[in-house]
Amino acid sequence: MQKIVFLPWGSHEQHGPLIPADTDTEIAVYEAEQICRAISERHPQYKAVCLPALPFGMAQEHSGFADTVSISYPAAMQFLEEILASYTENETQLRLMVIINGHGGNQDAAAVICHHLNMKYKRTKFMVLHVFSESSRRLAEELFGVFSAHADSVETSVYASINPEVKEGVYDLQLLGGQAAGRHAMKLHPVREISRNGIVSKRQDIIVDREKGKKILERSIRDQVETVEDYLQILAE
Template sequence: MQSPSESPSLASRTWETVGHPLLLVPLGSTEQHGPHLPLDTDTLVATTVAERATRELRHHGVDAVVAPAIAYGSSGEHQGFPGTISIGREALTLLLLEFGRSACEWAGRLVFVNGHGGNVEALADAVRQLRDEGRDAAWLACSPDPRDAASSALPRDAHAGRAETSLIAHLRPQDLRADRIAPGATAKLSELLQRLRAEGVRAVSPNGVLGNPTGASPGEGQHLLDAICTAAIRKVRGGRVAENGSLID
């Protein structure tokens, strides 16, 4: 009943036109991103990457669709800041597992597009189980390929720094509080990790920023997004599934 001419949005299809598509599922978070970025930063990035990947795949004749985003993740390290809503690793693992079991009843393939690093352990647990059960499931991270020469000059920091600030400046500039941009904890993440895990982000960065967002720009955000999308599309089209369920080149 369905064809690639059907809507690229799962929510817009009917049950008769769903078919057996490649299903891309944005997975983000609702958590603090410093005093200058919106709480849905991770979800916005994941959704944008999934939508762009879908358009590219459909251009090549693949019936790919984007599911409504999963906007809550494992964000306990940010719980010290108002607005953060974390469902924790165990609940997220169960959610992704049951989501996958249901979706794989009709989807030809399932790929979670992850925008939040705190979700990785739950993703690995859930996707490994889905694959052990014989389901074609995988996940990928919203990050550029570090081997690409063009991406080496792009900003990289842990949280609400120059990289994410540039992405929001490009994607949704009306939600960027430019007058509140300020550096946070600028030490290497490896130096902060032990205390961060034990006490949360607020213990190492009172403003919630891990990095320095100063100097972020829409142009930089566009280049970074292009690199992320290029890597994601390449992984979906020709990547292999690693032991943790992630798609890699």
């Protein structure tokens, strides 16, 4: 039986005072498990498996904030390549490996490694999906008026939809505690607003709404399942 493998890739980086450092990893794990389950149910001719998550990535934009781990691009790329390649070489029936990436900073490295391995291996193909699909970003804009950057209403609400410990509410960005001002290195990020507490948001309020978060997450999972199915269709032709 041919096999499809999902590998969640996250990051351990400060996420301000409302959500934990491993938020990206937890969202990636949740999505990977849901996508894996959907593919199993809808395509029983494949064996779909979810691997344990890679918890560290490239979070250099958060340098200077506590509770942040960052690895260099070369190290991350070699680590990822060796994991994917060794898994592939130890399997005889592996058709597709899908990285479910939870952190924007990982996306380019994952894309390069997938491309490299797609050239190298014939039997197994590799792809990367980001936890926010294009249409889930548009939905987030509709629901919150903005799809911004980091630990903002969208990410916090999505995370709250999978972790009941996060309290719903409306928080004033200026009143929220967090780490000291002036240490944020989000200069690389294409948003002007520099946060003083680790949150990067285009709005001054952080709205935590579990239902809206759930809608965004479900939209993304639905899209990712379709993308994997489209790819399987191409592989089967």
